[in-house]
Amino acid sequence: MFCGPEKAKNHTVEALPIHEGYFAYTCMSLAMEKHPGYSGYLLTNDDVILNYWNLVGLKRGKIWEGPKKPILFKDYGMRSKKWHWWDTPWGLTTCQNAYNELWTLRESNPEKLLPEMINTHEEERADPRSMVWNKLCFRGRSDVFYIPGKFSDAFITLSNVFYKHRSFLEIAVPTICRMLDVEENFEYVSGVYIPGLPGDALVRKAEYFWEVYNKKLAFVHPFKLNYEGDGTLNCILLRSWIIEYSDSLSKCERN
Numbered sequence: 613m614f615c616g617p618e619k620a621k622n623h624t625v626e627a628l629p630i631h632e633g634y635f636a637y638t639c640m641s642l643a644m645e646k647h648p649g650y651s652g653y654l655l656t657n658d659d660v661i662l663n664y665w666n667l668v669g670l671k672r673g674k675i676w677e678g679p680k681k682p683i684l685f686k687d688y689g690m691r692s693k694k695w696h697w698w699d700t701p702w703g704l705t706t707c708q709n710a711y712n713e714l715w716t717l718r719e720s721n722p723e724k725l726l727p728e729m730i731n732t733h734e735e736e737r738a739d740p741r742s743m744v745w746n747k748l749c750f751r752g753r754s755d756v757f758y759i760p761g762k763f764s765d766a767f768i769t770l771s772n773v774f775y776k777h778r779s780f781l782e783i784a785v786p787t788i789c790r791m792l793d794v795e796e797n798f799e800y801v802s803g804v805y806i807p808g809l810p811g812d813a814l815v816r817k818a819e820y821f822w823e824v825y826n827k828k829l830a831f832v833h834p835f836k837l838n839y840e841g842d843g844t845l846n847c848i849l850l851r852s853w854i855i856e857y858s859d860s861l862s863k864c865e866r867n
Contacts, residue, residue: 613647615639633657634702635778637754637785641771644764653764657755659834661854665861666830670799675789676758678831680800695751702780707749707787709777714770727766727791753805754785755833763792803831818842822849827857 615626615636630636640655652672656662670676698704718726759767770791774784789798804824808814816839825832837843837850 613639613643615642634780635775635784636781637771637788638775640759641768644759644761644768648764650761652758652760654758655756656831657833659836660755660831661825661833661835661850662756662831663827663829663854664858666802666828670758670801672758673760673762674797674799675760675763675793676756676799676801677786677789678753678756678801678803678805697751697780697782700780702778703783704749706774706777706779707783710774710779710784710787711748713773713777717773724769726769748787749783750786750790751782752786753833754781755805756801756803756831757785757789758799758801759789759792766792801830803829803833805833816842818845818849821846 613626614624615628615630615638617627617630619625619627626639626642628635628638628642630638636655636657640653643653654667654676714726717724767788770788771784774788779787806814806820806824810816814820815834816836821832821835835846835850837846
């Protein structure tokens with residue numbers, strides 16, 4: 613299922629206010645609502661190359677996240693230890709507000725399917741100033757993740773609340789996942805997140821992506837098709853290398 617800011621004339625695209633991908637997790641909750649009963653649901657963002665053949669063997673009854681430890685590329689790491697998203701309008705405050713609503717929802721409707729983790733730190737709620745929000749709200753790259761179908765009802769509820777408060781993807785998803793299950797039960801997908809902001813050389817230049825890419829990785833992010841010159845090269849290599857190899861595995865024939 614494809615989601616975007618508006619419907620497309622020639623393709624089936626679910627129109628959702630995902631705001632440049634900030635709220636892409638709402639696409640997964642919509643998929644769960646429209647297509648119930650699946651063993652699990654996998655989300656990848658538009659600038660991810662997914663080598664799906666390397667997902668074989670991962671347990672479908674567990675939550676999947678990207679690599680547990682960040683993989684450095686060309687000795688580049690994060691720009692700063694302080695993550696700027698915490699202080700944006702989509703940051704920590706939205707996560708606090710989501711928790712407050714979920715606690716209220718649980719008290720007013722105890723029959724509602726909600727994870728037990730929402731009941732943690734009950735003793736601190738009497739004084740919000742003592743709440744340890746950096747232990748309750750998480751951050752993490754969320755361009756690839758998987759939710760087992762057994763968690764779908766709870767994920768829909770949580771996703772709707774975090775979206776209502778406009779919580780950024782990389783805060784909402786890791787926090788929701790840790791409400792659904794303990795981190796020790798997660799599966800970790802082998803992949804590379806090339807560091808950088810849009811327009812940075814590491815993100816923009818096709819040469820860096822193809823230096824990282826290999827068919828044994830489950831994914832690489834980002835993969836850009838919209839940059840002049842480099843995007844054209846990426847299109848050519850995508851067709852001649854990745855799609856051709858993918859088709860050989862599935863024995864598909866393109867007309």
